[in-house]
Amino acid sequence: MSTPGADEGAIKTEDSRSGNSFFGDAWVNFKRWNLKAVRNPFVLVVSLVQPIIFLVLFTEVFGNVAGGAVNQGIPGINYETYLVPAITIQVALAAAITSGIGLVNDIENGMFEKVLVTPMNRTAIFVGKTAAELFRIAIQIAIILVLGLFLGAEIVTGFVGAIGIIAVGILFSLWFVAFSNTLAILTRDQESTIIGANLLQFPLLFLSSAFLPLAALPGWIQTFARINPVTYGVDAARSLMVDQDVMTVIEVSWFGGTLDGVVPGVIVLIGLDLLFGGIAVYLLSRASSSDVK
Amino acid sequence: MPPGMEDQPELSRNGQRPDIERAKTYTEGGTAIEVDGLELVYSDGTAAIQGVDMTVPEGEFFGFLGPNGAGKTTAIKVFATLLSPTSGTVRVNGFDVRSESRKIxxxxxxxxxxxxxxxxxxxxENIKFACEAYGVxxxxxxxxxxxxxxxxxxxxVADKGAEEFSGGMKKRLDAATALVHxxxxxxxxEPTTGLDPKARNRLWEYFRRINDLGTTIFLTTQYLEEADQLCDRLAVILDGQIVAEGSPADLKREVGGEVLDVELEGGPEVRAEAATIAREFDAFSDAKVVETEEGISVTAQTARQYGTDLMVAFRDAELTVTGFNIRTPTLDDVFLAITGEELETEQMETDQTGVSE
Known part of the structure; x- marks a missing residue:
């Protein structure tokens, strides 16, 4: 029988660590969270199936009606093309919520503490987890883009534009990943995290340029849309989609073209990522430190 | 000086369990855990650990025995670098918990x-993840x-999701992941809290096996029986202080034998009479007798052998015995003996192994 005592000497002489690097530690966690995502049907349903239902229902139900309003702002595009960038942002938003849920589950089932007593680098632990989530978001956005093409949407900028849209989606998701992790640490409760993050999802989406041009919406929504991160993400992604500057809330003419619609949005998103990321990192490091709480 | 220590000097000095049967090899006689003046105060002001000094040599199976809230988990978290001590020094495997936590x-x-x-x-996959995390x-x-x-x-069940496992299987899996490196x-x-006796016995077997192979084990438990079964030496912790230290046999000796609980019909005068009979009973040379709500409780080395004779003596004195129970000492009895204080009821764990009528 091969028990750990097969060679008794080995028990006493502690095995020296193979010397996992920072990236080695991050990779270990990256793999674990990817495996968990594949195993957990909830993750996929909430963050992919729901946006797909939105994409199909909205284009089928509102396509004819909304097409006119859309064409006033951006002549010559169909509603599918208008909607796909919004759905990519919705995917990013919905998938980001599951990041906080994963953290709460880890706290609840003891894995959070278990990982903290391992010699892994603390930063690498969270970098690995976040990387797994961003990787998943990138794949989900790609699925939405393909589905959109199938439904009749057109990515005018082609493959490069598609990569750009995925990049915008990832930048957009980061602040919400940070936000859902912040909720997770503060509430340490799965239901509260889901409710808190989900409650925000629909107001954020509807009170923005996601589903209809701002010009077609009531004044108060236009006002709210200016401070709504979704507007910046959607307009940046949409500018890439249609190869025009369709950013509606910031007017710049630095580049004279599509990038005028993309760059301001990206700058706003990076700012949000740094702000929310900073808060989440602070809370995470406090939660994982050995200082008496 | 914690209460009770003055009266039991032999407890703290008595190192190894005298009746130890398992042959163990203590290599070099190094020190696994060295604690000097450990204090831990939570930010809400709760002093969870108040001045603990202790040493655990390599290879020992050491136990921390105490009720809920005594500070057992806090102590173990300090040793495992999850909590930073408020004051005092702690060295684990020769490393300082504050400055060399990653080495620990x-x-x-x-x-x-x-x-x-x-x-x-x-x-x-759980074990594999632990292997990777520990850099095997x-x-x-x-x-x-x-x-x-x-x-x-x-x-x-290696390929089955851990979600479907029973409590005992999950615990065993948890134990395996702690041993990968x-x-x-x-x-x-408290590795066996909430497990059924079969699952608990099985875990004990693994722990003994690991310890026999030379691994030092530091265990916390609420059960005297568990400490008795596994530990070479243990410390009793109460309100953040060590109140006694010694082998399980030392501690049980402190209780003074086995406990005979007798229920009697009648009021306080009946109980007083019964207590007098029990104190003067020849077969119990060193009996400790206390009156309880329903009758009396007698603690004596020979309680099991001569318990029935005492019942006969009660009958001869025309007292009516409505029930009796002989049991091994519980944690509660140990605490009573050591501290003179009863544990609060919700902290009591009675694992009775005696006979009831």
């Missing part, structure tokens, strides 16, 4: 009180995983 984490296994496994992964060399991982699955008898020191925080 490399050389210890830690099993938390709450079972800690990833329910979305299979048994094998790639070439040794497969062998280590199958070794540990075998040790904790989970080979047949073959740590010379393992912390077990």
């Amino acid at each position: 984490r490399q050389t210890i296994g830690y099993m938390a009180q709450e079972t800690s496994i990833d329910p979305e992964l299979t048994a094998e 060399p790639r070439g040794e991982r497969a062998e280590r995983v199958s070794e540990l699955l075998d040790l904790v008898d989970l080979v047949d 073959r740590p010379p020191l393992v912390f077990l925080d």
Whole structure:
């Protein structure tokens, strides 16, 4: 029988660590969270199936009606093309919520503490987890883009534009990943995290340029849309989609073209990522430190 | 000086369990845990640990015995670098908990009180993840995983999701993940709480096996029986202080034998009469007798042999015995003997092994 005592000497002489690097530690966690995502049907349903239902229902139900309003702002595009960038942002938003849920589950089932007593680098632990989530978001956005093409949407900028849209989606998701992790640490409760993050999802989406041009919406929504991160993400992604500057809330003419619609949005998103990321990192490091709480 | 220590000097000095049967090899006689003046105060002002000094030599099976809230988990978290001490010094495997915490984490296994496994992964994947997290060399991982699955008898369910496991299986899996890097020191925080006796006995078997192979084990428990079964030496902790230290046999000797609870019909005068009879009973040379709500409680070395004779004596004195129970001392009895204080009722754990009528 091969028990750990097969060679008794080995028990006493502690095995020296193979010397996992920072990236080695991050990779270990990256793999674990990817495996968990594949195993957990909830993750996929909430963050992919729901946006797909939105994409199909909205284009089928509102396509004819909304097409006119859309064409006033951006002549010559169909509603599918208008909607796909919004759905990519919705995917990013919905998938980001599951990041906080994963953290709460880890706290609840003891894995959070278990990982903290391992010699892994603390930063690498969270970098690995976040990387797994961003990787998943990138794949989900790609699925939405393909589905959109199938439904009749057109990515005018082609493959490069598609990569750009995925990049915008990832930048957009980061602040919400940070936000859902912040909720997770503060509430340490799965239901509260889901409710808190989900409650925000629909107001954020509807009170923005996601589903209809701002010009077609009531004044108060236009006002709210200016401070709504979704507007910046959607307009940046949409500018890439249609190869025009369709950013509606910031007017710049630095580049004279599509990038005028993309760059301001990206700058706003990076700012949000740094702000929310900073808060989440602070809370995470406090939660994982050995200082008496 | 904690209460009770003055009266029992022999407890703290008595190192090894005299009746130890398992032959163990203590290599070099190094020190696994060295604690000097440890204090831990939570930010809300709760002083969870108030001045603990202790030493655990390498290879020992050491236990922390105490009720809920005594500070057991806090202490183990300090040793496992999850909590930083407020004052005092703690060295684990020769490393300082404050400045060399990562080195400690490399050389210890830690099993938390709450079972800690990833329910979305299979048994094998849980152990594999632990192997990677502890940096077990790639070439040794497969062998280590199958070794540990075998040790904790989970080979047949290696590919099953841990979510479906019973409480005992989850605990065993948890234990396996704490051993992937073959740590010379393992912390077990109330490892058998909530398990049925069969599952508990099985875990005990694994812990003994690991300890026999030379691993130092630091265990916390609420059960005297568990400490008795496993530990070479133990410390009794109450309100953040060590109130007694010694072998399980020392502690039980402190209680003064086995406990005979007798229920009697009638009022206080009947109980007083019964207590007098029990005190003067020849077969119990050193009996401790206390009156309880329903009758009396007699603690004596020979309680099991001569308990029935005492019942006969009661009958001869025309007292009506409505029930009796002979049991081994519980944690409650130990505390009563050591501190003179009863544990609060919700902290009491009566694992009675005696006969009832």
